[in-house]
Amino acid sequence: MSAIVCSHVDKAYGATTVIRDLNLAIEEHEFVVFLGPSGCGKSTLLRMLAGLEDISGGEVSIGGKVVNDLDPGDRGIAMVFQNYALYPHMTIFDNIAFGLKRQKVPAAEIKKRVEAVSRTLGLEPYLGRKPTELSGGQQQRVAIARAMIKTPKVFLFDEPLSNLDAKLRNHMRVEIARLHQSLKTTTVYVTHDQLEAMTLADRIVLLKDGVIEQIGSPAEIYRRPGNLFVAGFIGTPNMNFIEATVAGKGDGWTLTGAGTVLSLEGIDFHLQHGDRVVLGIRPPDLKTANGGAGNILQGTADLIEFHGNDALVTFGSGGKEISALVPARECPELRAPVRYSFEEESIHLFDAETGKSLRRQQVS
Amino acid sequence: MRPGRLIAKAVLALAGFLAVFPLVWTALNALKNNVDIITRVPKVIFTPTLANISYILGRDSVLTGLYNSAVACGAAVLIGIVLGLPAAYAVARYPNRFAGDIQFFVLSLRFLPPVAVAIPLMVIWLQIGLYDTLPALIVTYSLLTISVIMWLAIPAFQGVPKEIEEAAFVDGYGAYSVFWRIALPVAARSLIGAIAFSFVLVWNEFLIALMLSSSNAKTLPIVASELSQQGMNVPWGILNASVVLLSLPPLLFLGVLSGFLNSVFRQKKS
Numbered sequence: 001m002s003a004i005v006c007s008h009v010d011k012a013y014g015a016t017t018v019i020r021d022l023n024l025a026i027e028e029h030e031f032v033v034f035l036g037p038s039g040c041g042k043s044t045l046l047r048m049l050a051g052l053e054d055i056s057g058g059e060v061s062i063g064g065k066v067v068n069d070l071d072p073g074d075r076g077i078a079m080v081f082q083n084y085a086l087y088p089h090m091t092i093f094d095n096i097a098f099g100l101k102r103q104k105v106p107a108a109e110i111k112k113r114v115e116a117v118s119r120t121l122g123l124e125p126y127l128g129r130k131p132t133e134l135s136g137g138q139q140q141r142v143a144i145a146r147a148m149i150k151t152p153k154v155f156l157f158d159e160p161l162s163n164l165d166a167k168l169r170n171h172m173r174v175e176i177a178r179l180h181q182s183l184k185t186t187t188v189y190v191t192h193d194q195l196e197a198m199t200l201a202d203r204i205v206l207l208k209d210g211v212i213e214q215i216g217s218p219a220e221i222y223r224r225p226g227n228l229f230v231a232g233f234i235g236t237p238n239m240n241f242i243e244a245t246v247a248g249k250g251d252g253w254t255l256t257g258a259g260t261v262l263s264l265e266g267i268d269f270h271l272q273h274g275d276r277v278v279l280g281i282r283p284p285d286l287k288t289a290n291g292g293a294g295n296i297l298q299g300t301a302d303l304i305e306f307h308g309n310d311a312l313v314t315f316g317s318g319g320k321e322i323s324a325l326v327p328a329r330e331c332p333e334l335r336a337p338v339r340y341s342f343e344e345e346s347i348h349l350f351d352a353e354t355g356k357s358l359r360r361q362q363v364s
Numbered sequence: 365m366r367p368g369r370l371i372a373k374a375v376l377a378l379a380g381f382l383a384v385f386p387l388v389w390t391a392l393n394a395l396k397n398n399v400d401i402i403t404r405v406p407k408v409i410f411t412p413t414l415a416n417i418s419y420i421l422g423r424d425s426v427l428t429g430l431y432n433s434a435v436a437c438g439a440a441v442l443i444g445i446v447l448g449l450p451a452a453y454a455v456a457r458y459p460n461r462f463a464g465d466i467q468f469f470v471l472s473l474r475f476l477p478p479v480a481v482a483i484p485l486m487v488i489w490l491q492i493g494l495y496d497t498l499p500a501l502i503v504t505y506s507l508l509t510i511s512v513i514m515w516l517a518i519p520a521f522q523g524v525p526k527e528i529e530e531a532a533f534v535d536g537y538g539a540y541s542v543f544w545r546i547a548l549p550v551a552a553r554s555l556i557g558a559i560a561f562s563f564v565l566v567w568n569e570f571l572i573a574l575m576l577s578s579s580n581a582k583t584l585p586i587v588a589s590e591l592s593q594q595g596m597n598v599p600w601g602i603l604n605a606s607v608v609l610l611s612l613p614p615l616l617f618l619g620v621l622s623g624f625l626n627s628v629f630r631q632k633k634s
Contacts, residue, residue, distance in 0.1 A: 050530075050534060051533070051534075052530050052533065052534075071533070071536075071538070072530075072533045072534045072536075073533065073534065073535065073536025073537065073538075074536070077534065078534065079530075079531070079534045081527045081530070081531060082527075083525065083527055085525065085527035085528045085530065085531040086528070086531075087528060087531070087532070087546060087550070088528070088550055089549040089550055089552075098532070098535050099534075099535035099536060102535055102536040102537055102541075103536065146531075146535075150535075
């Protein structure tokens with residue numbers, strides 16, 4: 001049974017539609033990340049699951065029960081907010097226990113459970129303090145403890161790490177991953193940070209303008225982006241896009257664009273003579289070319305960003321900026337001519353008009 | 365110390381002196397005999413007397429005024445709290461299309477000069493037959509306290525982060541519990557200020573009280589002012605003592621409130 005099902009869900013504020021006919025099923029024990037640029041509706045969707053926003057149309061069910069008209073407290077969910085949202089006038093102990101008190105749990109059991117949860121999260125020394133006396137990371141841990149203690153059916157995280165500094169963010173990310181491994185509670189996690197999404201998610205739901213662009217495992221989304229938006233949004237450094245025209249050539253195809261002609265076998269893609277396409281290739285998939293064979297992209301190195309192990313080389317080719325991520329020892333001089341080759345397996349082709357991937361569906 | 369800081373401190377000290385000195389002088393004069401007050405050279409050292417204070421406290425009119433003031437202001441502030449705070453919370457958190465109008469209307473009572481408000485009210489109370497009674501004064505003052513408390517409490521409630529209330533909803537609490545257990549305590553600091561301000565406002569209120577009372581419902585400011593209506597023979601000591609008496613309740617009220625605040629918000633040291 002699915003833990004959460006959204007069917008034909010809409011959300012509108014007056015005349016503005018924020019979420020349009022959204023369908024999604026989240027499995028039990030799954031860690032699903034809503035990812036997307038700001039304003040894509042991911043937080044709104046999460047708040048609709050939580051019951052903090054009305055559902056304008058469609059149906060949301062949690063644990064097999066339609067929750068459209070249930071109050072947040074009756075939905076079997078717990079939520080962690082971006083700015084922690086701790087009760088400032090209560091001690092850490094009371095913050096964590098507040099939800100249990102509502103459920104009329106006996107005081108002795110509350111004490112036992114609060115102690116157990118705070119032991120897991122290392123909060124024991126702070127139970128008597130007020131939230132303002134804690135650091136950001138500790139406060140977020142209290143917020144997680146407050147969510148955990150209710151043993152909810154579903155955890156909802158609304159950008160929980162965006163208020164923390166980079167180092168703490170990495171640390172907390174690992175903690176959340178560990179927590180999910182041990183608790184196995186179904187989790188929905190909203191973020192705009194693709195690193196968080198990639199590392200935490202079983203499945204990523206990529207949203208844009210209130211519409212799901214793609215659902216898939218991090219690997220699927222990275223390797224088989226379904227359209228131009230997904231391809232451009234996922235992956236750092238960003239994918240290179242080259243507009244090209246397709247021409248048939250014997251048993252293969254040629255792509256003409258960005259000042260070069262590339263030849264492909266094209267068996268993985270739906271191609272037609274005269275198609276306008278966008279070729280996508282990730283910077284790490286460009287390799288320094290040694291011989292003269294194969295498909296070559298070449299130009300003059302305009303910009304070199306040293307990353308440590310690697311260097312990002314940006315060069316112009318036919319008026320188009322292209323980046324290649326190469327091992328640092330292969331890093332060229334600035335303004336030197338560069339030549340990079342790539343394998344056909346590593347490319348992505350998209351319809352220039354619709355932006356849809358031209359990849360043939362894999363028959364499995 | 366840098367000269368800039370020195371000047372700043374001097375200005376601060378001067379401002380503090382200007383603010384506090386008249387109060388201290390009033391308090392001192394309340395303890396002086398009239399001969400010590402009416403001297404060419406102000407006397408700082410004198411033989412203190414309690415005659416003024418005992419005279420004030422011995423007069424029925426003063427005690428009645430004190431009683432009237434306490435009841436009228438206390439009740440009005442209480443009504444202001446009971447009606448004003450929930451109203452302010454509703455406007456702040458569940459605004460409808462009339463929220464802005466409500467806010468404006470509530471304050472409009474304070475835009476008008478008090479006389480403009482007092483005359484119609486006086487007519488109303490005369491018609492109903494409640495003129496010169498405490499209930500009339502309480503209801504009238506409640507209009508003031510509700511408006512002031514609402515006006516100051518709306519931003520206080522808006523200042524409570526929404527997520528905190530949402531977290532409480534997720535924790536299973538309903539709208540009323542969230543108001544009692546989250547919004548009120550979190551906004552308490554600003555709310556106490558609003559309540560204290562409304563109390564001071566009605567405690568010091570003069571004009572409306574003057575127009576709504578003739579003998580029975582006279583409040584302390586009216587009684588105190590009557591003490592000065594004795595031509596050239598102003599009993600300065602008695603006047604000063606009545607001013608002290610008038611100033612004490614707001615001070616006590618603020619003291620109790622801030623003590624209450626400290627007990628609620630004192631940081632627990634572990």
